[in-house]
Amino acid sequence: MNTYTSEQFLNDEFDGFTVEVDTARERADIILGRPPYNIIAMSQRETLRQVFEALDAHPGVRVIVLRAQGEHFSSGGDIRGFLEASPEHVSKLAWNVAAPERCSKPVIAANRGYTFGVGFELSLACDFRIASETARYALPEQNLGQIPGSGGSARLQKMIGIARTKHMVMRAKRVSGQQAYDWGFITECVPDAELESTVDALVDELRRFSPLAQRTAKKLINDNEDAPLKVAIEMEGHCYSRLRSSADFKEGVEAFHGKRPAVFRGE
Incomplete structure (x- = not known):
């Protein structure tokens, strides 16, 4: 197992994502990079957790942004990976996905297109979720004979209540960015072309504070x-x-x- 220091990961290559650090803007971006659907592999979750911990310790980073390449944030996890993973590995999934929540620094998720499964769960663990109007949120595990396993239903229920959570989890229903805003589990819903500029503005706003x-x-x-x-x-x-x-x-x-x-x- 690798343990990343706050400097080592800057020059490292990761499976399924990249990291950009701009110390002049006191910002770090974790960019899901397996387009078009940015499927998140099982092993990737543990590495993401390690990178969040390294960025938390980085003295030049004030705000972390979790975003993705292309038109979709993430369609979810590698389905076959669940059958191949050991019970011990699976037992750590929720801990790894909760890394943005444990991070002491503000974490922003920038969502567009499909934000499903573990992609949704990672976003729910962030402090702020900015969605474009193209965003579609879902916890579709019922289609596989499963339930969310990394905090999805638990966090969502805290935010939107039991009835709406059952609607999304038990019926595997998709919710649009605008509906997510109306229900209160995202911070802002903006036109697709304004997603990056809205995130940039929030980063700069958060940097002003102590x-x-x-x-x-x-x-x-x-x-x-x-x-x-x-x-x-x-x-x-x-x-x-x-x-x-x-x-x-x-x-x-x-x-x-x-x-x-x-x-x-x-x-």
Whole structure:
């Protein structure tokens, strides 16, 4: 098993995807690259997890974008691979797919065309999902006599409720980008030609904020997903208290009163 450092992967080649790092823009792109359908192989999921961990440790990266070549994000996984994989390998699938969620940095999924199966599950594990109007979301595993196995139905139910999740999972129904926006599981739905520019704008927006405050907010919101309201409010208070002593908060207050842009350093 390879373990990628924050620098090693920059010059490495991966099966099924590429990585681009632009430190001038503090951005990294993970690009699914097996067009036209960008099928995600079994082994690819573990490598994707390792790359997310390496990018999380990269000091020159503030925001990560998960996108794909061509007209489809991903039609899903390599079906035959499920029959060939060992039970131990299969047991790790959900952990690998959850890598964007565990990453301390903001992760954006840019979806167009088919966003099915594990492609959908990877997107659901990201913080923001930007869809073009061509996007079609589905968890089609019922057609194979299976169910989603990497957090798809679980995450979706948290976002859209039990009735709509049953509609998508038990009937293997496809949902358009606009309907996904109306149901609340994507952040924006834009014309296909505007997908990249919308993602670029979100990357630049997120870079303006304190890295420390962004990391804190992401972890707090994720950790509070299943917490009772009283516990969630208490956890929020503790995080707020810790940030009050940070250099970034001091800079933010001084910049506000000085009517100037803040320069955050993540400290």
